Amino acid sequence: MFKYIKFYIQKILSAKYIRKGKCNHCGKCCRNILLYVEDDPIKTKEQFEKVKEWEKHYNNFYISGKNESGALLFTCKEIDENNNCKVYFFRGLGCRQYPKVNTKFLINGGKPLDGCGYYFETDKEFKSFL
Ligand code: SF4
Ligand code: SF4
Numbered sequence: 167m168f169k170y171i172k173f174y175i176q177k178i179l180s181a182k183y184i185r186k187g188k189c190n191h192c193g194k195c196c197r198n199i200l201l202y203v204e205d206d207p208i209k210t211k212e213q214f215e216k217v218k219e220w221e222k223h224y225n226n227f228y229i230s231g232k233n234e235s236g237a238l239l240f241t242c243k244e245i246d247e248n249n250n251c252k253v254y255f256f257r258g259l260g261c262r263q264y265p266k267v268n269t270k271f272l273i274n275g276g277k278p279l280d281g282c283g284y285y286f287e288t289d290k291e292f293k294s295f296l
Pocket of ligand 1: 195196242243244245250251252253254257258261
């Protein structure tokens with residue numbers, strides 16, 4: 167019981183990440199998308215063709231690159247040449263929440279894409295823990 171109380175107190179007192187900044191319409195988040203099969207990013211064209219047979223919404227994307235880990239990067243077909251979303255009012259939840267990242271991701275050095283107008287800060291300074 168004490169273990170759980172300690173866990174929740176630590177959770178309440180620990181630093182929280184706050185998203186700051188704003189979108190500068192660079193369009194990178196719509197052009198550098200990772201698509202997953204189960205928990206793994208798609209790495210080959212063949213894998214992508216196969217997965218499109220049962221994940222029909224993956225037809226909204228086309229292959230546009232590869233990252234340093236060998237995972238394919240996709241571009242959404244709904245972005246226009248001016249980086250505007252053609253279905254802005256009907257875009258999905260993932261699009262509306264970007265960049266929504268979890269604390270573990272940030273603690274491990276993760277951050278929004280380079281050039282993204284958003285950034286994350288903690289609500290407590292490091293010295294407040296000393
Ligand atoms: S639906 Fe719109 S916001 Fe979402 S990835 Fe495509 S272009 Fe970007
Ligand atoms: S990467 Fe960031 S700044 Fe660029 S379009 Fe996406 S949310 Fe906006």
